[in-house]
Amino acid sequence: MGVTLESDTESNMNEGQTLAKEPLSTLSAVPSPTLLASSPGLPPNPPDSTSEQGSKTKSVLRDLRKVSTQRIHRSERIFQGTLLVGGLFVLALFATVLGVSLVEAWPSITKFGWSFLWTSTWNPHRHIFGAWTYIVGTFWVTGIALLFAIPIAILSSLFLSDYSPKWLVGAVSTLMEMLAGIPSIVFGAFGIIFMVPLLRDQVEPFLANTLGRHWDFFNGDAMGYGILAAGLVVGIMVIPLVATVTRDSLVMVPRETVEASYALGSTKAEMVFFVKLPAVVPGIIGSVILGFGRAIGETMAVLLLIGNQASIPTSIQDVGYTISSLLANTFTYAVIDPLYSAAEIELGLILLVISLVVNTLGRELLMKLMGGRLAGSVGGG
Amino acid sequence: MAENVLPEKGLSLYRKVRNALLGALTAVAFVLAVTPLLAIIYVAYDRGKAALSLSFLTTLPGGFPVGIEGGIANGIVGSLILIVIASLLSVPVGVWAGLYLWDQSHTPLAKATRLLSDLLLGVPSVIWGVVGFYVFSTNTGYGFHWGFSGLAAGLTLGFIMIPIVTRVTEQALRDVPRSYIEGALALGASRFQVVRGLAIPAAITGIGTGILLGVLNVLGQTAPLIFTNYYNTGIPKNLVGSNGSVGDLAMQIFIYIHEPSKGLHVKAMAAALVLTLIVLLLDMGIRLLAWGSRKYAQRMG
Amino acid sequence: MEPESPAFPVPKIEVKNFSAFYGKTQALHNVDFTIYERKITAMIGPSGCGKSTFLRSLNRMNDFFLDFRVEGSATLDGEEIYGPAVNPVLIRQRVGMVFQKPNPFQKSIFENVAYGLRIQGVKSRSVLSDIVEKSLKAAALWDEVKDRLNGSAFSLSGGQQQRLCIARALAVEPEVILLDEPASALDPISTARIEELMQDLKDRYTIAIVTHNMQQAARVSDRTAFFLDGTLVEVNDTTKIFTNPEDPRTEDYITGRFG
Structure with missing residues (x-):
């Protein structure tokens, strides 16, 4: 069936389910296990250049994740809409072919009929x-x-x-x-x-x-x-x-x-x-x-x-x-x-x-x- | 059961003869199918060879009737201009639409778009000519009023290419393994990231094939040019307006072969040979690309 | 298999009265099920029983089937996975997945592991190489590939490719890792390595694995769930399931195949 990338994920929802009021992104980060326990040789990280290198890497990623949450959400919408325009071009082209032919043939169609x-x-x-x-x-x-x-x-x-x-x-x-x-x-x-x-x-x-x-x-x-x-x-x-x-x-x-x-x-x-x-x-x-x-x-x-x-x-x-x-x-x-x-x-x-x-x-x-x-x-x- | 219902062992003479005749019939048909196609190339070479030379490709037509001397440089340059214009329109639009069809493939609107795109593949070339004339060339009513010009013709050919590029792009994207896309999505990639970073790179040879296929299909188009460009014996300085027509190989053949002049017929056949060779070479290139992308797909598993 | 009776098992994913549909076909019927933090949960059952559908529902990979929909509740740390404002992309960053067939990208080994970070906007080469190294080490692949990180991922063997895919999933710091029959396309030795790897990873990750191989489930998992015809028949500690199942259907399945 190829890759079906269905856009409207919200439409998959059903009334029957419990709806969460808060988006997952706003969850206070439960200290989740990370493999980045100790990481030597990290680039200096602006705000808190503490001694613990590992948590620094982690926070880099966490910050990025928060930022990208917003970005992805919006860009996804824009992306879908942008793609749609490509499809509309094809529809417009077909409409042009049919439209031009019909409009230009109209005098003859009305005059002579079947x-x-x-x-x-x-x-x-x-x-x-x-x-x-x-x-x-x-x-x-x-x-x-x-x-x-x-x-x-x-x-x-x-x-x-x-x-x-x-x-x-x-x-x-x-x-x-x-x-x-x-x-x-x-x-x-x-x-x-x-x-x-x-x-x-x-x-x-x-x-x-x-x-x-x-x-x-x-x-x-x-x-x-x-x-x-x-x-x-x-x-x-x-x-x-x-x-x-x-x-x-x-x-x-x-x-x-x-x-x-x-x-x-x-x-x-x-x-x-x-x-x-x-x-x-x-x-x-x-x-x-x-x-x-x-x-x-x-x-x-x-x-x-x-x-x-x-x-x-x-x-x-x-x-x-x-x-x-x-x-x-x-x-x-x-x-x-x-x-x-x-x-x-x-x-x-x-x-x-x-x-x-x-x-x-x-x-x-x-x-x-x-x-x-x-x-x-x-x-x- | 009656005894001896079955024929004697071994084949009857009738069946033997029939077997041989039907086999031979297919061979004869095969020869009939291929001979005229090869004959076209041979006849073009045989009747055109008198005009063939390197300077035939590089000089403009001259003499009287025009074309009796000189070559087809105007046609080669013009055809190139038309293909470039057609590609500039159809490649972005076609790839864009192909992405849409792939990405939102099962929505009703995408289904309708796919159907109409396929219908556009079947629009006869004269109709494209009429549409191109009213949209780009005519000097009255709606449209761009560009006159008979290279821009009008190039964009009309671009119209013809759009559905081809669209469909091949969609197919090329579909050939990217689903697991490949899912792998990226499971890492939390957005669809834009998947499309830009993975799907398009993986499908790029297929998309390239589609573009060349489109070029191949519009390269020999003559009828749309009659409505939007006609012909130019020289190389134009602009592509719009009353002096904006370009030369074109296919139109050149058409005009030369239409003249009751043996000399022009020789030129026409030489030009036909050149056009045919270009088309066949392009076709060969497409096949190599397609072959390459199959290899590539196999490697990706 | 270490039946370490958990003192305080912490629920990571809780599924309640969960049903899933492809169009009119119901693939899952009212599943109630909890996946505990830092445990390996195995899902077994005959083909078409819904175990893969269930797994893919947990990080919304089924969203890409147009007519797929769910009813009921599935929560990750108490938050609805199918909540209205939830961005599925974010869910997938927290709940990683490894697929049946190794599916590395047509990129170098390094770029495969770095991909998930790059798409999140990590540009720093040193951060990237650091995380790539850690992930490859965590996936027990580092020693085999450290000298050819820029080589094509397709030059690796099937088992290595699958561990690369695990490393790729680990690099984005997921909290849960879903494994969809990760060893079914691999030879026994590669399978053993993947199983070892799972044991190493379970200290830090919550793991859910779908497998058609019951011995594998018995070897690696802490808890096992048995699915049949889209329903969850039984879920319990793995030892309990394989020695003394409560439901006769579970017993039939377990004994019938590997008697």
């Missing part, structure tokens, strides 16, 4: 704003990212926990965690330099010629930019997070469970996939939720790759717009017009609420599973 959510028109000139296009775009990118990332992340965490040679595990796990820290702008630049040409010249024509013959969903103009590029790059960013958290829950599967499975004649794969994997489903859900939280707020990589067009995608090759990329791209123009900026901030508020809910869910779930410790994983945009 219909803001499902209106797909976004016309700054005619002052009609609706979130639907951007909500859909955001979920497309997040969805593609997770569809790509989850299987790879879970399977590779199984590889790390059960299949890889021991010497590889430590190094590779560390490497993965470190690569998870690469800033998203670097992922975005990589996407433009490498992913976009790859998708444009290879993957998208291939998709159109195979699956696209049967489903329009896979057809398109093969531009490279679009929800697929954004989704895949965000997916790459999310893999280390999901894999790391999943692995952390995999190593917590009790050894007995594993041995019980082997003792019944399981092959290794049967143990891993039919015993171990089901045992960590809550952990996997938690890691996926955290991955979702990371993906949905992702800004820079998406901004560079999605194409930034306010249309609802109908094909995987389409371009689109997400809430975060819209804000990063146009907010500095929007601030000139109060309603325009309010509408953008209301979009931001939607994103904020989703992120807060999702992150809270993921954290609560994983905290329960892992006893309170969780690697700090923050979205870097």
Whole structure:
């Protein structure tokens, strides 16, 4: 439970007990036994430099004790109050985030009401704003990212926990965690330099010629930019997070469970996939939720790759717009017009609420599973 | 019971094949997971190497479009300025709040603070940008009216760091053995004396780790800068007002890669490599620190 | 074990109708109990019987559990330990404590012993070194560490660390020393040294010890209290408890374990 330093000691009292009227500090010092019976070589003590050195030491301490009684009592109060201010800073910061978002979004909230959510028109000139296009775009990118990332992340965490040679595990796990820290702008630049040409010249024509013959969903103009590029790059960013958290829950599967499975004649794969994997489903859900939280707020990589067009995608090759990329791209123009900026901030508020809910869910779930410790994983945009 | 319910001894071919395939599948997935991450570093090096040199780190951008010549000195200096400002805000506040959460950990107010601090960890970076804009940058309404400036951006990044430092500080203090604290209390130490003289010294590596973790998290932040600072091709003389913007590595990459210029793309990739290496080195430092503090904790029993 | 029937035993800590709670769980039920000055009082009983809770209640170390509360009276020299104006910090300066596991600070041997004095504002180096020396001598550790006072406390063996913790407690001149299973983490030889040390200290201090080892209680203590399920079953002279207990439960416990 950590160190619980409860402050209000008086509150521990109960009516039932006899209450002393005098504080202990005022007790006349009962000549208490002391080990300082004789102490040679003491510094001269101001008032009564008598012959008895021992009692001098004792009185030094007694005097100090009387003084410090007062001091400790007061400083304790001040100390508690001072610490509280530190906590209040954090509360104030949260209030600022929520307050600024709410206040600045208010004109849009009052003007459009709930219909803001499902209106797909976004016309700054005619002052009609609706979130639907951007909500859909955001979920497309997040969805593609997770569809790509989850299987790879879970399977590779199984590889790390059960299949890889021991010497590889430590190094590779560390490497993965470190690569998870690469800033998203670097992922975005990589996407433009490498992913976009790859998708444009290879993957998208291939998709159109195979699956696209049967489903329009896979057809398109093969531009490279679009929800697929954004989704895949965000997916790459999310893999280390999901894999790391999943692995952390995999190593917590009790050894007995594993041995019980082997003792019944399981092959290794049967143990891993039919015993171990089901045992960590809550952990996997938690890691996926955290991955979702990371993906949905992702800004820079998406901004560079999605194409930034306010249309609802109908094909995987389409371009689109997400809430975060819209804000990063146009907010500095929007601030000139109060309603325009309010509408953008209301979009931001939607994103904020989703992120807060999702992150809270993921954290609560994983905290329960892992006893309170969780690697700090923050979205870097 | 029917006779011969059990299959014959030994593994059926199906089970053998399945065992091998599933194992192979995990290996393939692992390769798929790691390759793109390594590819990012390789691509940055491969496409950026033409621009890499020592002078790339020490010269300011020049030429037209701006940046086609010169290097990223403005970005390196600017990023440093931002990190220093962010730390000046977040380290005292975060450590302070972490102490509060540890000391009064079970009071309802502390529980609420912990929850909200955790929620702040999940705030998307664009939202931080919007908040920073209204609190520091905008020239109308409430706020500080500092314009697009290094101070505005640095403090916004400081906001992002606060909950990270808070949580890691609290955790580091919790890792100080309870017996250690009780030993001091039983000698009649006040809690202030315990905190200053024992708890903080014992948790100092953990707290340092938290600070570096916070720095790591804001180092590559780009979105908040779009709202509060934007970019500067030079090194600013002041950090507030209309000429107060600073350069920044991440913004530099963003601006260069956005331009339809092959030359700037080369510079962007070189800068991306530099930023990535800084981040990885910092990460390595954090791991060493954490490793060190674990050793330390073991020694304390 | 010297059953010196005390002519005038002076009560040091008197506990009357004392109950303790962690939230809704009652850990101690109406304990009546006196600890006499300059005697060693041992508390025995199975794990979870409340003996440690009781001991920690005597210097308010349980205050740090948020939902801990007490009812009834516990007095130190006639003053309420849980009185409204009482500063628990001061109680702990008068009632020292040594814990189950040695818990030296990450400081030098010298600074460990000096810590309690430093926090009370003693700055003079000569006063400090004087008291440190005396305390280490009183804890029978001086000869072993006098040449390396600036060495780390963690360089000491477990038994030495525990004696260091005792020296640390002695340095602040407590009147009572509470020992919470002080030898449970130590080897037999270190345990014997701690027990010897207790005999030396009892001339000058009031000592209360919680132990799960009944032989230890029998060896070192003057009086023994037997706790069971949060109640004080029996308290009496140690010889009486171990030879002729009044309560059948005490007898069961004593004979059942070490028959």
